[in-house]
Amino acid sequence: MTQARVMIVEDEAITAMATGAMLKRLGHVVTASVSSGEAALEAFRRQTPDLVLMDIRLDGELDGIETALVIRRDSDVPVVFVSAYVDEKTRSRAAATRPFAFIPKPLDEYDLHALMDRLSGAVAP
Template sequence: MEQKTRILIVEDDMIIAANISVQLSNLGYEVMGIETRGEEAILHATANCPDIILLDINLRGNVNGIEAAEQIQKFKRIPIIYLTANSDEATFAKAKATRPHAFISKPFNSLNLQRTIALVVDQIKDNDMDTLEVSDNLEVLSDRIFVRHNGKMVKLLLDEILYIEADRNYSNIVTSNGNYLVSTTLKLVQNEMKNHSFLRVHRSYMVNISKLDVVADNHLEINRKVIPLSKSFKEHLLKHLHTI
């Protein structure tokens, strides 16, 4: 039997929240709860890890929906669908920066809700297939990663990582304190760490750009290690270096 998709509703209008809850239950989803404040949403999401969060942007209280999303994503990568009656560009830009899966504008109808959630569920299933290998061996948080090493998950601070080298279907994570080989391809590692200061510079290498000692025409150096720099990645790297 297929497990139900679990959804947390964060909406401070209880009439709207209750209506959404009934609709989702009728569609076969599991409603994990209703929260009306950003603070409670953060606690609920980090403790219970729902599959999707329906999150109102304009929550009353000290923490709005965007701020709640930012805090949740420091600990859990949970797909977010924003509910909003506010369409101004500044709010949209702030919300977009949290990388939501979708927006639903208020007022919305049942069909709009149904179709949006169905599309996000399909995205989650596709991503699960693509990142299954990663999830078992690599967990990326805001300032650290956990890698499976010698049968246990080991914490590595992102600032300790110098570069990551591909080794067929494995990745060798090189730190200032040692190396960690994980059974995850470099492409999947790249997808997981794209929001951090790591860039692909060659088909076989990703580097921590804060650790670069030398940038030459066709190679880089980190801690005396010479790393090849491909032409196809060079422009992207230089753009990032100019912004830091």
């Protein structure tokens, strides 16, 4: 598996730290870990990652879906929603961003490994 550069957008610090630790154990690099949509857009523009792991409920004015819409409008970087909010209304709203995947919380290392393998296959030449 190729090393990926991943941005974590998560308002719960413990969850963000755990996700970052899992990514590092799997051999990936965390380019940024931010808690708001506004900070995510700023970090994304500074250092474009290969993948964005995005929570839906965030600090700040923008939620994860609104943030993903801006990211996807400006780039083809895959966005994966990792959220406890997986009801049909939320999924429908999130579908407008063309997410790479939608994974319910809590995210475990097995699911993250499978996701990263899938990402490697999707971007292979």
